Each structure stands twice: as C-alpha cells, then as structure tokens.
Amino acid sequence: MRILLAEDDVSQAESIKAWLEMDGYSVDWVERGDHAILAIEQHQYDCLLLDRGLPKATGDDILTHLRKHQHNTPVIFITAQDSIQDRVGGLDLGANDYLVKPFSLDELSARVRAQLRTQHKGTSQILMFGSVSLDPQAKVVKLNSEIVNLTAKEYQILYKLMQHPERVVTREQLEESLYAWGDEIESNAVEVYIYQIRKKIGSTMIKTIRGLGYRMNLDQT
Incomplete structure (x- = not known):
C-alpha cells in the first residue's frame, strides 16, 4: 500500500514516515501543496x-482538486486547526477523517487502517485463484485453507496479480506499488519476491510473460 504524506514540519513528517513504513506502507513525502498535487496526478495512492x-x-x-477530478482516494487531514468549525469544514470539504495535532502515532495507524478497510469494503471481497485465497481486509492469504505467511511486499505483489488474474502486470507497475520515492530498488527485486511467493503458494501459480511481466497462471484454475 502506498501513502502520500503532505507535511511541512520536517521533524513530524520524518516521524510519521518512519512509523508508517514500519507498518509496511510505502510513503512518499512532500513539503508543499503544489508538489502534492503533482504527485497525485502522477501516482496512484491508497491514502493521503x-x-x-x-x-x-x-x-x-x-x-478540492482531488474531488473535482473524481479521485475517491481516502484523505485524512492532520492539522493543528482544532475548533469544531475547523473539523466540520474539513469533513464537509470531503475529508474522510480529521486528526488533530499532537496525536498518537498508534492512533494514526488505526485511522489509516480504518480508511483502507472502508475503501475496500464491498469491492474487495475475498479473491480466489485455484487453491489460493486472499482476504484484502484481513490481509490473509491461504493455500488449501492453511494460512500462508507472506511479507508485506510479497502480499502486495500477490494482491496486485490476483485483482485481475487475466491481466499481465509489468515489473514497473509492481515496483510503483511497492516502493516510495528515494527507495533503493535492486534490479531484480521483483523477481526475488516472485520467487519467494512461488515457494510458498506453488511454483506454477504465477506465470512469467517474457518481455512483458507477470500474471496468474490461468492453467491452474
């Protein structure tokens, strides 16, 4: 899951970014509003x-820009503006949640999780592919009803592939969903994650489409 953090307080932003990355999210951080708008136009985020x-x-x-262009990405305001009028105004503007500074990082994590659950509710039912099931809300993968322990990045790759098992997903698309700006990406990182997933759910479950990318192996269903 990829998050955009727009915060001009460097110390606070660094703390939030590090905390959310420990939760397994990829976090892009900008200090200016115009840079946030550019980021939203160029990348797909799960939460702002x-x-x-x-x-x-x-x-x-x-x-306002986000909603005007029909982006339904969940937005949490993190702000020192703490009056009732401020909160009501922010929510009426289209924010999904409103968190007043100073706040607990544990609470921030909980609110992000709540927004992601709401985002997927009703549209992200349990995904099935052969003997593999993936529950997007619980973030649980099972093989023949037995839980499979995946890392956060392994889970994200499998989720991306199982959303549309008939489609080929390029390595670049997978990297986009896995890494934030500035992250060092090894040239074979995606290949390594695919290899690890295959070891856990079956070597033939994911098919390599040479020169294009990966998709679920339709011969397995």
Missing part, C-alpha cells in the same frame, strides 16, 4: 495524509 496549512497550496486546495 494532508496538513491543512501547507505552503504553495493548502490541504484544502489539494482536497
């Missing part, structure tokens, strides 16, 4: 964390 008082474009400006 927006400070309302950003330079160049406020959190309100970002959210």
Whole structure:
C-alpha cells in the first residue's frame, strides 16, 4: 500500500514516515501543496495524509482538486486547526477523517487502517485463484485453507496479480506499488519476491510473460 504524506514540519513528517513504513506502507513525502498535487496526478495512492496549512497550496486546495477530478482516494487531514468549525469544514470539504495535532502515532495507524478497510469494503471481497485465497481486509492469504505467511511486499505483489488474474502486470507497475520515492530498488527485486511467493503458494501459480511481466497462471484454475 502506498501513502502520500503532505507535511511541512520536517521533524513530524520524518516521524510519521518512519512509523508508517514500519507498518509496511510505502510513503512518499512532500513539503508543499503544489508538489502534492503533482504527485497525485502522477501516482496512484491508497491514502493521503494532508496538513491543512501547507505552503504553495493548502490541504484544502489539494482536497478540492482531488474531488473535482473524481479521485475517491481516502484523505485524512492532520492539522493543528482544532475548533469544531475547523473539523466540520474539513469533513464537509470531503475529508474522510480529521486528526488533530499532537496525536498518537498508534492512533494514526488505526485511522489509516480504518480508511483502507472502508475503501475496500464491498469491492474487495475475498479473491480466489485455484487453491489460493486472499482476504484484502484481513490481509490473509491461504493455500488449501492453511494460512500462508507472506511479507508485506510479497502480499502486495500477490494482491496486485490476483485483482485481475487475466491481466499481465509489468515489473514497473509492481515496483510503483511497492516502493516510495528515494527507495533503493535492486534490479531484480521483483523477481526475488516472485520467487519467494512461488515457494510458498506453488511454483506454477504465477506465470512469467517474457518481455512483458507477470500474471496468474490461468492453467491452474
């Protein structure tokens, strides 16, 4: 899962970024509102964390732009603006949640999880492919009803492939969902993760489409 953090307080942003990365998320961080808008236009995010008082474009400006262009990505305002009027205004503008500074990082994690559950509810039923099942809400993968222990990145790759098992997913698309800006990506990282997944769910479950990418092996169903 990939998150955009728009926060101009460097110390706070670094703490939030490090904390969420420990939760297994990839986090892109920007300090300016106009940079956040550019990031949203160029990348697909699962959740946005927006400070309302950003330079160049406020959190309100970002959210207005997002909703105007029909983006339904969950947005959590993280802000020092703590009056009832501020909260009501932010939620009426289209924010999904509102967290007042200072806040507990544990609470932030819980609110992010809640938004991701809501986002997937009703549209992300348990995915099935042969003897493999994947529950997006519980983040549980099973093989023949037995739980398979995947790392966060292994899970994300399998989820991406099982969402549309008939489609080929390129290595670049997989890297986009796995890594934040500035992360060092080894040239064979995706191949290594695919190899590890195959060891856990079956060597023939994922098919390599040479020169294109990967998809689930339809001969298995």
